[in-house]
Every structure is written in C-alpha cells, then in structure tokens.
Amino acid sequence: MKKNVKYLGMAAAALLAVAPVATTGVANAATVITDGNQASGNNNTTTAPRITLNGSVNATVSTKPSELTTLSAVQRDLKVSGISGASVVGIGNTVVSNQQTGGVAVTSFQAGQTYWVQTSVAIAGLKANTKYSVNGHDYTSTARGVIENVPVSYSFVATDAAIQGQPYFVDYTTANHVNLANGAFAYKAQAFTPGESIADIQDTIAATVAPMVNENGNTRPLTINYGDITSQLANQGITVTDGHLPLSASSFYLTVSTTNPVNGKTATAKVQFNKADNYKNFPAIYQDGNKDNPIKQGNMGKGLGTIYLGVGSTGAKAFFSDPIGYLKLKAYTVNNTQSGQIDLKVLSNNINPNKVGVYPITLRATNPNGYTTELTFNVIVNPVATDGSRVATVQYKAGYGVNVWNVVNSSNVSFSGKRVMAGQSVTIYGEKTVNGVKYYQITKNKNEYIQAQYVDGASADTTTKPSTDNKGEESVSGVLTVRYDGKGKVGLTNANGKYTGQYVSKNSRWKVFAKKTINGREFYRIGNQNQWIPADFSELD
The missing domain is CATH 2.60.40.10 (Immunoglobulins)
Structure with a gap:
C-alpha cells in the first residue's frame, strides 16, 4: 500500500545543470533532473536500486498550460519505473515554460514550439533510509520510504490537430525562423548578381525557406520542389541562357512548393530576388x-x-x-x-x-x-548536465543521419548499424580520438560514438582552426555515399567548379580527403584536384 505522505515546499526545477534522459512519444523530448537534495555527489551509481523518470506530454494548442501543472497531470505524464510500487505522490511549484524565450512561463501554446514542464516531486513506495539512483543521481529515502524534493523537467512540442500532416515553410530570413503562411513571401528579399546560375539561385532558396511537416508531435523536413524556374522567369520577361540569368535581370520572384508524401497535402512559398548593389x-x-x-x-x-x-x-x-x-x-x-x-x-x-x-x-x-x-x-x-555531459544537436543534411560507431581501439572503429538523424538531440558523455578523428560518446556507459564534426557546439568553449592548405581546402576524413534521386550519374568537377567529364554512380562509396566551398557551394574531394563532388549529392559517414 502506498504511504500517505504530506508533501510541502518543493522548489521548481531550474534548467541550470541537468542530465538529459530520452523519453518516448514526443519529438525532441527529454527528461532532465538537477542535483536537488542529493545525498551523494556521485552519479551513475552501480549499487543503488535504479529509478527512472520519463516524461511524455500530449498537448495541443487548445491545451491550457495550467492543465499540465496539477498533481494528477504530473502523475499521468511523468512515468516512474525501475522499482515496483514506486510512484509520484506529491509535487512542488509547477510551471510550464517556453524553451525559445529563455524559460519564461506561458499561458497558452503555439504549434511547433518546444515547452518544458518544470516541477519537483516526491517519490513514495520505497524502502526506508535507502539510497536510490534517480535518473543517474543518488538520493536517500526518508524513514517513511519517501524521496522528497527531486527537481525534474520534461519537454514536449505543442501540436495543432487541425494542421496535422499539413506541410509548411519555415522562413530563415527572420531571426526566430517563423512559419510562413501558405503562399506567402519570405520576409526578406534575397540578392542576386546578373549572370548568376540557376543552381546558385536554388541554393539561395534552400537557405531562405525550408519545408517541414508536423506529425504526432514530430517535426520532420520535406523536399523542396523548385518547379520550372525557367518558365517562371520567362513569365516575368527574363530569359535563361545555358542555365544562367541574363545580365539585364533586375528583379523577380520564384514560387516553390512541397508535398507531404503521406497524405498528398501541399504548401507553397515565394522568395523575392533583387539585383544586388555592387557588393x-x-x-x-x-x-x-x-x-x-x-x-x-x-x-x-x-x-x-x-x-x-x-x-x-x-x-x-x-x-x-x-x-x-x-x-x-x-x-x-x-x-x-x-x-x-x-x-x-x-x-x-x-x-x-x-x-x-x-x-x-x-x-x-x-x-x-x-x-x-x-x-x-x-x-x-x-542545458548542460552536472556530470560533465551536455545536450547537443546533430548538424547534417536534412533528412539524413550520421553513423553511430563502436570504438574498437585507438586506431579502429566499427559501424554499429545505427544512425542519428540530422536535427536530433543527443547527450555527450565523453570523447575519444581515433586516427586523428574526434568522436563523441552519445550513450551513457555504452560504446556508441558519432564523429564530433557533426555535432553543434563541438568547440563551444575553445576555438579549433580547421586544417587547410594553400588551395583553401579543409581536411576531412571519412567515407561518403553518393545520393542522387535523378537518372544517370553525378558529375565531378575540378577545383574551380568546372565539370571534368568524370562521373560516379549513385549509392557508390568513396573516401573523402577534403572539403571546399567553390562558387558558394560546398564540395568534397574524393581523389585528385579534378575529382570534386557536390556535397548536395553526398552523405558523409
């Protein structure tokens, strides 16, 4: 039988030093726990019985934040596992805050925004005066078999049932990356130079607006459909020649679209282009x-x-x-x-x-x-954890993942068969260097690593200059897979971006020696100076 516990005076959780633990069912979700009233400064105990707290919230734009701050709501959303009979029996001051505004408490939700439920809990149904590990942090129960004042926070993304599965475009020209209304223009016009290539115009569009879709709380990227740019320009009196804009072009706009392949729903966005002043x-x-x-x-x-x-x-x-x-x-x-x-x-x-x-x-x-x-x-x-770990985001091509490696020894790694998708949050617990390549450990107490070059903030407190040579190359070590959805093969260029007549087949794999920006576009060198492949068609392990 659960003990009848009177529980008062718990402080709300702070997001100052936290140890993330993945949850299920919610996009980008995490349950984090601060030091609170730990009886011991040691984390990751192997002898104390383990208690796991997992937060999972299903909230829509019509949900009131106050509905998530009651004891019954926390008991519903914060699952206790690991010890039979253990449960949350009390909470302290509980607030719901917006992650994007620095933890400010909210009174309503916006679709697609990330929020945190911040509280502190009492866990009952335990042995008296016994040490327990709660999400990797040590606490000692009272004589009543209760652990009190456990600060905890768990995140979720608010959804809008009315637009589930409806694609939209994110406007990267705004500081907060707002979502565009269907068919709307990006907030800021983009500059172009007369004679610029259509491929470069497409690259500019891709850096200006990004297609997304929300499904069951998950946000995932979609593919831009550029349509017939040549025809769009012709309708505005601009003739494209050999894939380049004419020198007479002064301004135009382009409409791009995206389709959710699951339900066929579509969205469009417009980007205005104005002739650049002499930069x-x-x-x-x-x-x-x-x-x-x-x-x-x-x-x-x-x-x-x-x-x-x-x-x-x-x-x-x-x-x-x-x-x-x-x-x-x-x-x-x-x-x-x-x-x-x-x-x-x-x-x-x-x-x-x-x-x-x-x-x-x-x-x-x-x-x-x-x-x-x-x-x-x-x-x-x-957030940064008290045990030295930190939360980071995988930086890679949208829709693709980076390999998870097992470190065999100081000179070898082996592929685990797993991948972490671009944009996914990971927790970094340590690092190792193998053959000069830095890897981050992303699973506590497990041999699972990803290359540091794909993680944001890898040099958050120290600045590391990339290795370059006199050609402007940056040294890169790895293997890439050729990714191309069209017919035929992918053409290679020389160091100046001119096509050489050499081609590589889709899904073929090549060792990478360097990367370089050529005419504003990123390329990988997979051989000599006449063997560069656009990064757009590459997936680097």
Whole structure:
C-alpha cells in the first residue's frame, strides 16, 4: 500500500545543470533532473536500486498550460519505473515554460514550439533510509520510504490537430525562423548578381525557406520542389541562357512548393530576388582563419550558422561578454584585408548565459562611404548536465543521419548499424580520438560514438582552426555515399567548379580527403584536384 505522505515546499526545477534522459512519444523530448537534495555527489551509481523518470506530454494548442501543472497531470505524464510500487505522490511549484524565450512561463501554446514542464516531486513506495539512483543521481529515502524534493523537467512540442500532416515553410530570413503562411513571401528579399546560375539561385532558396511537416508531435523536413524556374522567369520577361540569368535581370520572384508524401497535402512559398548593389562597395566581415573570403559583405556571403553553447558554460559567458572576440570576427572597409579595419559593433545581444533559450544576435559594420553590412544569427543556450555531459544537436543534411560507431581501439572503429538523424538531440558523455578523428560518446556507459564534426557546439568553449592548405581546402576524413534521386550519374568537377567529364554512380562509396566551398557551394574531394563532388549529392559517414 502506498504511504500517505504530506508533501510541502518543493522548489521548481531550474534548467541550470541537468542530465538529459530520452523519453518516448514526443519529438525532441527529454527528461532532465538537477542535483536537488542529493545525498551523494556521485552519479551513475552501480549499487543503488535504479529509478527512472520519463516524461511524455500530449498537448495541443487548445491545451491550457495550467492543465499540465496539477498533481494528477504530473502523475499521468511523468512515468516512474525501475522499482515496483514506486510512484509520484506529491509535487512542488509547477510551471510550464517556453524553451525559445529563455524559460519564461506561458499561458497558452503555439504549434511547433518546444515547452518544458518544470516541477519537483516526491517519490513514495520505497524502502526506508535507502539510497536510490534517480535518473543517474543518488538520493536517500526518508524513514517513511519517501524521496522528497527531486527537481525534474520534461519537454514536449505543442501540436495543432487541425494542421496535422499539413506541410509548411519555415522562413530563415527572420531571426526566430517563423512559419510562413501558405503562399506567402519570405520576409526578406534575397540578392542576386546578373549572370548568376540557376543552381546558385536554388541554393539561395534552400537557405531562405525550408519545408517541414508536423506529425504526432514530430517535426520532420520535406523536399523542396523548385518547379520550372525557367518558365517562371520567362513569365516575368527574363530569359535563361545555358542555365544562367541574363545580365539585364533586375528583379523577380520564384514560387516553390512541397508535398507531404503521406497524405498528398501541399504548401507553397515565394522568395523575392533583387539585383544586388555592387557588393564590393560594402564593408566585409571576416572570421579568423579565413582571410580569403568574407563571411558577409552587404547581402553576399553565407554568414554564420546557429551558435550552440552550454548554459552557464565558459563559452556562454565569454560570448555574452564579447561576442565579436569570441567568434574572432573583424570588419574591413571593403573585401580586402588591406583596405583598413573598421569598427564591428554589436547591434543586439540579449543572450543570458545562465538561461536555456534562443537568442537572436545582430552585428553591424559601416564603412567611411556609408555602406553597411549586418550579420544576423541565432545563439542557442542548451542545458548542460552536472556530470560533465551536455545536450547537443546533430548538424547534417536534412533528412539524413550520421553513423553511430563502436570504438574498437585507438586506431579502429566499427559501424554499429545505427544512425542519428540530422536535427536530433543527443547527450555527450565523453570523447575519444581515433586516427586523428574526434568522436563523441552519445550513450551513457555504452560504446556508441558519432564523429564530433557533426555535432553543434563541438568547440563551444575553445576555438579549433580547421586544417587547410594553400588551395583553401579543409581536411576531412571519412567515407561518403553518393545520393542522387535523378537518372544517370553525378558529375565531378575540378577545383574551380568546372565539370571534368568524370562521373560516379549513385549509392557508390568513396573516401573523402577534403572539403571546399567553390562558387558558394560546398564540395568534397574524393581523389585528385579534378575529382570534386557536390556535397548536395553526398552523405558523409
């Protein structure tokens, strides 16, 4: 029989030092537990009986957050396993917060947003005065067989039953990556240069809008259908010749679509293109280690991707104090480091290094001629565990996964048969270097590793310069598989992006020696300088 426990005064869970444990049934879900009132500083005990807490929430936009904060709701959503008869019998102050706004409590839900239920619980039905391991952290029960004040948080993604399975486009030109209404334009117009190739225009679109679909709480990417771009341009009086825009082109827009193959539902988005001002007049922003090409000049350049930092980490605090110094950025009058360095200023930096959340950052440089270049990107502060582990996200081509490896010894790894999909959250427990390649352990107490190069924030607190040669190559070690859905084979280019007449078959595998950006597009070298393959058609193990 369960003990009748009076339970008062529990503090709400904090997301400052957490140890994630995967849950089931909810996209990107995690159950995390803080140190709380641990009787011992040692984690991962092998002798204490184990108790596992798994949170799983099924919430829609019509669900009220208050409905998830009652004792009965927590008992329903937070499963206790490992010890027969153990159960949650009490809770402390319970709140529901939005992960993307730094843990702010909410009064309603938005579809596709990630939320956390933060509470502290009492677990009864245990032996008296006995040590237990709760999600890898040690606690000692009271004389009544109760563990009190266990801070815990579990995440979920709110869904909208009315739009389940309805695809949509995410607008990457906005700081918070908002979802576009069907058929709407991306918020910011994109720049193009006369004579630019249609392939480059497609790359720009892919970096501007991304098709997604929500199904049962899971968000997954879809494929962009570019349609007949040549016909779209012809309808606007622009004639494409040999796959390139004419020099006379000044502005146009393109409509792209996507289809959910499960139910045939479709969505469209529009991207406006305007002729770029002579970008050579604009200030150029460079990142240390790449003095050949600026990351941003006017509207040109790839900019910076999302920066991932651990909550409370040295890196997060350093970024808050000096984001320009942390990222090793410099601005010059024009695209020439001899043109004179100018001030690069922080326009907005609201990061709180001690709060989990998503923070938009904007930097600005203005040269003496009055031209301005802005660099905008997001910083995501992720939870970090007390045992030294941290939560990270797999960075890879959407819709594909990276291999999970078993480390055999200091010079060999073997494929486990498992993969982790792009965008999936993992917990990093340690690292090993095999043949000069760094691997991260992603399963506690198991021999399961992925290459560090595919994990965000791999150098969150230290900056590691990639190995490069005088050709602008970055050394890469691995094996790629040729991925191509069309007919025929994939053509190879030389180091300047010109096709050489050599081809490789789809699904064939090749050793990779280096990667390089050629004409704004990423390529892998699988042989000599005449054997480069577009990264678009490659899946790197």
